Structures are given as structure tokens and as C-alpha cells.
Amino acid sequence: MLLSRAMTALIAFPRWAKKVVVLLLDMVLCLIATWLAFCLRFDEFVSLSEPLIWTMAASVLIGLPIFVVQGLYRAIYRYTGWFATIALIRALSIYAAIYILVFTIIRVEGVPRSVGLIQPILLFICVGISRLLAKALLNRQVVGKHGPDSRAVALIYGAGAAGRQLASGLRQASGIKPVAFVDDDSNYWKSTINGLRVHSPDEIPGLLDSNLGITDVLLAIPSATRARQREILKQLSDLPVHVRILPGLASLANGDVKVEDIREVEIDDVLGRDAVQANEELLHQNITGKVVLVTGAGGSIGSELCRQILAQTPKALVLLELSEFALYAIERELTQLVMPVQIIPILGSVLDFNKLARVIRRFGVQTVYHAAAYKHVPMIEMNPAAGVWNNVFGTLRTVESACQAGVETFVLVSTDKAVRPTNVMGCSKRMAELVLQAKSLQENRLGVHTTKLTMVRFGNVLGSSGSVVPVFREQIKNGGPVTVTHPEIIRYFMTIPEAAQLVIQAGAMGEGGDVMVLDMGEPVKIVDLAKRMIHLSGFSHKDEANPGGDIEIQFTGLRPGEKLYEELLIGDNTLPTSHSRIMRAAEHSLRWDELEPLLFELEAAIKAENSDVIRLLLKKAVPEFNPQSENGDVLKWHPNPMS
Template sequence: MFFSKKINILPRWLIACLDSIILFISIFFAYFLATNFDWLQMANLQVFQGSMTFVFVGLLVMFLTKSYTGIVRHTGIMDGMLILRTVGFTVLVVGLLNFLLVFINGSGRVVPFAVLIIGGMLSLFFLITYRLLVKDFFRKNKLKGMDLPKKKILIYGAGEAGSITYRAVVKDSHYRYLVYGFLDDDPRKKGKYFEGLPVFGNVDELADLSAKYELEELIIAIIELTPKRRREIIDACIALDIHAMTIPPVNQWVGGNLSPGALRDVKIEDLLGRESICLKNKKVSGMISGKRVLVTGAAGSIGSELSRQIARCAPEMLILLDIAESPLHDQEVFIRNEFRDLPLHAVLEDVTNLEGVKRVFENFQPEYVFHAAALKHVPMMEKYPAKAVQCNLLGTKNVADCALAFGVKKMVMVSTDKAVNPTNVMGASKRLAEMYVQSLDKFQKEQHQESTGFITTRFGNVLGSNGSVIPLFKRQLKSGGPLTVTDPDVTRYFMTIPEACDLVLEAGVMGNGGEIYVFDMGEPIRIIDLARKMIYLSGKKPGKDIEIEITGLRPGEKLYEEVLDSGELSVETHHPKIKIALVRPGNYQEIKRKMLLFETLFDPEDEMQLVGHMKKMVPEYISKMSRFELLDGQKIEK
């Protein structure tokens, strides 16, 4: 123990000496094997002279290949390959000496070829073996000297990623991982051994193994695993109270190696229950490259990611517009640091200010506009309906009118599934915005004007966006709970921020104008199930460590969302996960005339009249859990 603490790294001279001794022993023993331990025959072979020649040549080759400079306790595959080259060159050089002595000088061989081959193989075996023994010695003594907490685990994936994961966890300096074996979906691997440990089978074996070994953790170490299978594995872990971990993507491994600290908890995004929707249309880059692009709401969750993806496409100019000063500044600093050669302009402006929006279009002449600016929080918009109309409807009108006036090629508007059969002010304001841009697109084409394509994208809740349920649950978990759910039956569609931005950019390429693009987002997810899984994934138990509190539906909140109205049809596109909603556009002149009335109803005392006007324009807007139910002839339950 004292020796292992005193000498953490073997000095080079000691490694060189050990290697020399091993070379001598290997070649000497090779003589015995080649002569079948015949002492008389060995006496005629000049054993000592041949052995010393082999060792001397080996030392010279070692000096050239630097095979003695490695840290023995960290010996890996590359070190083994270096030793192989060293021994190979040594055998080659001694063989060349034999050739020169026999065919040029006419004398006998310095080392017989049979002895040379056997000696080379023995040298390779012993040089690698003693390094592995030293490595194992230091590893075991390190563990003995550290009082580390133990973790009983299995690794899911008996492949290359599983092998790398295993080697990473056994070297961990924070925990002593007791790896009992591997699980794998390949039935051919069941019953075999991998990294010296058994492969038990697939996830069906987990319950028995958990009872047998009292498992605490399962590390999912498969790079290409379908979301459905990942969810099945994690659900099995949750049912058995086993903490699930996963490895990061390969591009996040440092130098191709995985460190124990890189292992991460399973993210709730991993449990969407459907295949990730990946578009990555090469035409997106072609459309944006060399063009002037404006992003409104550029400091928000969608707008910020959208801006970064656009910046990667090398536009001629990127204009970021937002009213939120600090987030806009942060976004500007980030993009300037990441894309130093990109002409970038951050504009602090409100889309509700028509003159300010006009100045932006006049100054920068954008060719493409991505309109993500919006007020989105349902309960807040129920309190302040005038603000929702000003931003979501009239702000969209300002941007759309300027886009048409200044000859923008395409404008893509970000909408929401809450615009379908809206039950709240926010959803209704977004539906009105959809109606306006659709009717404007139809009107300008009927007038044979130089066309601006007005395109809408409609999707569900975005995981991790500002104010969404996931960050809320994370904060509540951090503070010890409870996690608040409005109703046990509430369901929502979910998508990730990259998926949402992909849809917006794809719409810009696919759309000609007038379309409303919707995603196939799979099955809706119950929020209470999401809460339970987040508690489990944090290593705690719902109802025991963290409570779930039912708070009741908030004003304007639906139990479930829809991406299409029951009366809306849809058509397929080139991508199986994207559809176009067949929504009949309204009459532009009529919609524009009715919208003028909103500008006279922004006083607080006019709220009922304002929302009533919204309901006239959007007949399917029926309020839920809101003071505006009175306008539908309903009574608010108290």
C-alpha cells in the first residue's frame, strides 16, 4: 500500500529496464522451446550472444518508438499497438541481420528464425501482460485506499459504447461501481460474456436481476436507440425504483473517450414517446445563404434558437428584433461570439409600434421574415386581453403589412395549437393572426401584386421554453416540491425547440404562401405522468419524497389541445410528419375592417366588448374557466 502511494507513475528508466529484462527472458526461453529443451543443441547456437543481440536491437527500437514513455497504469489499446510495432520492428531488424550474415558474410545466423519468431511472440505477450498487471495493481490499491460509496449497476448495451462506458465507470474516483453485467436487445448475445461479465438478456430480465443484485442504477449505453425502446427501458426502471442514466452523444465525448462525469440523467425530452422529427433540408441553407433575414421575438425560446440556426446558414445580414432588453443583449453577444464574420444587428423594438417596425424594414430591407414575437402565457393573457390583441394580432398585422410593402419574399409566422378551437384569449388572438396573414396572402395574389408568401406554422408546447411546464417542474423539484398540476386529465402535445425551429425553417422552403403547416407530434402526454416521471428521474419517489398537488384548471386552460379543427382537413407533404391544414382563408377587406374596431377597445373598461368582438370573428372561441364565459351565455361556477 505504501509503495503504491509513493510511486504513482513508474519512472521511464525502470520501464526500460523491465522491458529489457522481458526481452531477454522471452528470447532465452524461445531457445528452449525451439530446441525442445535440448541442452546440447542449445550449446551450438550461441544462445547468450543471440539473446543479447535481440535485447540490444529491442532497446534501440524502443528508443525510436518511445514505447517506454507511456504511463503504465493508464495502458490502453494505443499502448498495445505501440508495443506491437516495437516488437515487430525488433524482429524485422534482427531478421535483416540474419540475412546479411548468411547471404553476404557467409556466416551463421545470429538468431535462428524459429527462435526469432517464438521470441517475438513471447515478448509481445509478456510486455503487454506485465503492463496490464501493473495497471490492475494500481487500480485495486487506489480503491482500497479510498472509502468510496458503492453503486450496484447494470449497463444496457453490450457493444462498443457499452465497453467504453464500462471502462469509464470502473475508473471513477467518486463512486465504486459494482457492475454485475450487461443487458442487450440482441438475443444472440444472451448467455455470453462481454468485458468479462455476463450478458443477461434484454429489459425483460431486469426485474429478476434487480431482486437478485439489489440494483441501484442502469446506464443506457446504446447510441442508436429508438425513443419508443428508450421509454420502455426507462419505464421499467421507474417501476423497479432503479435510477436510469444515459451516455451523451458521441460528439460530446472528449477525444473520443467517455468520462464518468459525462454520464447524465435521462432527460424528459427522451420520453416524448415518438421518433424525433428531423428535417435538416439542405434547401434551407440555400434559401437563407447570402440573404437578409429578420427574426422578430429573437430573444425568446423559439426566436433565439431560430436565429442561431439561421446564422449557421451564412446570411448576408441577420436582424434580431425584440422588446426584451437583457435577453436580446445576451442573444446578440452569443451570436457575435459564435459567428464573428456575420453582419448582425440587434434592434430593441416592439412589433406593436408600426412606425418602429417600418423603420426596421426601411433600414435593413429584409428578404425573409420569421415572425416569432408573441405573448403566450394563457392565464396572463386572460387578465390582459388587450395586450394579447395588441401583440399577437396587431403586431402580426404590422409585420405582415411591412413585409408586403417592402417586397419581402416570404414571411413565416409561428402560431400554436391553442389557436384551434380556442378556449382562451391567447389562442383566439393567434387564430385571428392566422386569419389575417392567410387572407392577406390570398388578397395580394388576387390583385396580381408582386407576391410575398405568407406562411404559418402551428405546433404544440415546446419543451424547455420560457415559462413552460418542464422548467417549472425543475424549479419545484429543486425546492423540494410539491409539483403542481392543474388537473389529473390534462394532456398536451410536446416537441423540442430544435424540432420547432426545423418546422419553421422547413416551412420557409416548402411554402408558397397561404399554407398552415402542422406537425404530427405523436400521442399527447398526460401532464401528471410527466410530473411523476420527472420525480422518478431525479432519484426520488412521488408521494413519498415529492408530492404532486392538483391546483385546478387555470382561466382559459383546456384539458387537451388539438392541431386541427374537427372541420379542418389536411394534405400530406413530402415529409410524413408534416401536413398542411386546409383552412379556408377569409375575406381580407372584411377581416381588415373588423380589426379596426380593436384599436378603439384597449381601455380596461372595454375588455368585455373587446373579447366579445374576438368571439364574433372567431365563432369557435368558447371560453373555459374564465370570466369571459358570460359572453357565451354561460355562468362561471363559484
């Protein structure tokens, strides 16, 4: 019972902790093998002595570095196969050669030369037995947990090196049983690799209908482009099978494939596109060696901006965040990366002008990425005063504090919902853009040019807190139904890392008052996205054509202020840039003397919580604002529970 608990706890350890345990075990085995070598040589049990301690230390100092360099700690015991065995033999052979050489050259009184021959043999036996014993115990624990008949039956897509390593690891694990390969290369078809038959992709439906009992398809082609990966996933999405995937080569440590690398298909695997080569000069321009401030640092975009900014080695990174927990989480994550960059967490609001000014001057901020915003459309429809106050006046206070302090670059993270807005949130973001445009025009007119102001506009990001993707994932996990607002609703999607990288590059390209627009690729129908997620999770879509399906899609109706489709441009005037996925938009703007009186009126309406006047003033500032719903202010319409 105690051993079983220990094995369960060990399996649950994080990877780094398992490596430490194995390394400590090998250190102990070096000591034991040395002591046994002395006992055999002198034909008696020996006690600790200076020669024995010296020999033990030599064994550890020679052995552990060799074991680390030879990759003995990259394999997980219960998955080890021939690759790990060969690595073990190679490492111990190198160890033996060096150990024997050391004891041949260096004479230590009280240490017979024969110990140098006996000890490596004993260490080989000890390490080999430890690996076999640990593997047997761990596999027994997993079998006991899952039962011998609970194994998933897998078809491996990809018969190359990655697929073969995966098959080898699966055979020695107990959770998944590989039964066949599928590969695009016709040279492999009808051949047998590692005892598994290789089939063509066209044979997959027949294999699923066969008596093999296939429950899973494991996509093992880490070298495939995103386009090819999407094509394969699209083919598999209509089949009644659970699809899982190996990450790309860049995510695999040293190119080695392990069973634990298998993960669920993420939606960016389905919708993500091949990355465009980043312009390193643009990435460095506003960051490297500079003090950078990110507002909303704990949010989806803000946190990814922080990660990518840190990779460009700024002098210091200032994190401004209103949520204590979000600030704690991102600060903890970044400090664990152990980069030579000072991380400065600031708990506060973008509406606090005095604090913003103090922070910017105290740390000498040179670049600001303003990602702090309220972005949930229905929530802002119900709380328009709070939404406009944060999004418009938070931006105003941040940009004014930056300009007064002489910050070099200010980048506003905007949204496609700012284009011909139909809701308060989108209109508030368009007004935030107007604030930057007006401030930039004012600086140009006065000939000041202290701060370069740029706006970057893009659509939805996959997996953000406001995205449908995590909602769908949770609904599928709970057995459905999956809720979609309208059968015709479409959206643009982009991965969070790609969006953040493009924001940094676009911000560096701005010349002052520019609205930079990101190429979002092809729009996606949300109902199709829901169907793909259902199928790739191993379930079937329940509808009239398939009443016996697993998960139903329910249409709930458009929410207040929600559009059927989003746009990225107000007009048709766009200019290309040196980056294929970044455009410069020529958008209408207001002068500061035109915008300032509207802001005074808007501030008064917000303080009075007069949502009707707020909407009228938004319409006055943004004529293209076309509300699709009645005033949804919860303070105005929600019934009083006490009445």
C-alpha cells in the same frame, strides 16, 4: 491546502480550459526533456544557448501537433484507461521516430546526434509521470470530497463498445462503481466482459433486489434509435432506480465515451421521436445567402430558429428582441460559434412600426420568421389587453412593414391553441393568423404578390419556458409535490430543434396565405408524464397504493382558459405535402375589408382597457372562440391593496 485548492479549481475548469492547461504542460515538458538530454549528454548542467533553444523549439513544433492529432487532449486525466494509454504510447512513438529522423538528416552545430535519441526517452518518462501524478492527485481530491462510501452503484445497460469504455472509465473514477452489464443481445448473456457479468433485461428487477446495492442504471447504447431508447426508458421508469444516459453518437466527440458524458435523462429522451430526414432544399430556400430577421429571437423557439438559420449560412441574421438580457444571451451564443455570418442584434418591440420598417429597409431583409408573442395562457387571461395588443397588433405591424418593404417571405409561428380557442391567448393567435390570411387575399386580389405569407401551427415544445417540463423538474428537485391541473389533461409535445426545423421547411412550402400544420405525433397524458419524470429521477410516486413513496402528485384544477386537450385543425380539410410531418390546412379566413373594421374597434377597446369589449370583438372575429372562464382581467377584478 494550496494543492487541494488548485486541484479543486482545475476540476471545475471547462473542458476547453483543461485541454489548454494540459497542452501547456506538455510544451513545458518538451523543454525540460530537451534540457535534461543536453545535461546528460555533456555530463553537466548546461545554460541556454542557441543550439539548445533550437532543439527545444524543434521538440515543441514536432511534438504538440502529433499529440493533438493523436487525441491526447480528448481524455480527462482522472478517467484515463487503456485507450488513453495506448494513444499516449502511439503518439510518443511517432514523435520519437520523427524526432530521431530530423536529427539524423539535419546537422546543427553544437547539437550532438545522441540528443535526438536521449530526448524522446526522457520525454516519454516525463509525460508518463505527469499523467500518473495528475490522475492520482485528481482522484484523491474527488475521493476526499465525496468520501470512499458515497459512490453510486451502477448497472450499465449496453455491453457494446460504448458500455465497455464507460465501465473502464468508471473503474478509474471515484463517483460511480459499475457492478454488472445488461444487454439485449442474447449472445452476451452469462458472459463476463471486463470483469463484469452480462445479464438479460428481464433480470433487472432481480438485480435491483439483490445485495449488489444498485442505485443507478446507466444507459450506454448511443447507437439505439429513439424508438428503442424510449422503449427501454419506459421499462425502467417503473423501477426504483436513478436512470442516466449517454447521448447519441452524433453528440459524442469522435465516438469516444467518457464518464463526464453521462447526463440526466431529459424528457425529450422519453417523448422525442426519430427525426425525419430534412429536405435540404427547403432548409436552404429562404435562408442561404439571404438576410433573415427573427422576431422574438431570445425566446425558446426564436433562439432555436436562430441556431438553425445560422447553420444554413444566411448573408446576415437580424435578431429582434424586446428583452435586453435575452437579446444579449442569444447574440453572445451565436457570435461565439464564429460563423461567416453577420449577426445584428436589435433591441425593440414588434409594435414599433417605424423601427421595424427602418430595420427591414436598412439591412435589406428578405425573410422574416415572426416568433415574438405572449404565450402564457393564465397570464394573458389576467392581462387580455396587453396580450391581444402584442399578439395581434404586433403581428399586424410586422407583416405590414415586411410587405411595404417587399420582403420575399414572411412566416408566422402559430400554436394549436389557436384552434377553437377557449382562452384569450389562443384567440389572439388565431386573429394573428387571420391578419396574414387577409393580407395574402388582399395581395392576390390586387395582383401584387410581393410577400409570400405563411403560418405554421404546432403544439407544445419540450423544455420551452411555457412548458410543464421545467416546472416538473424543479418541483422534483425540491422534493415535490408535482402539480398537475387535471388527471385527464393531455397535450401534444415536440422537441424544440424538431419544431424549429419543421417551421423552416414548412415556411418554404407555403404558397401564400397557407396554414401549415405540423404532425405532433401521439398525445401525452400530463399525469403520466409527471410519473415518468419522478421515476426516472430515482424517486417513487406517492399515492394511495404507495403511501410510503417519495413524491406526491397534486391536482390543482384547470386554470382559467385551459383546455383538457388541444387540436391542430379547425376543420377536417387537410392536404398532404411532400414532407411526411407537414400538412396544409384549408381554414376559414376573412377578407381585409371585413377584418379591418374589427381591428379598429379592437384597438380602441385595448386603449380603453375595456376587457369585456375586447372579448366580444374576439368572439366576433373568431366565432369558434368559446371562453371557458369569466373575464379574469386583473385590472377589473383584483382588489385594491390600498382600500
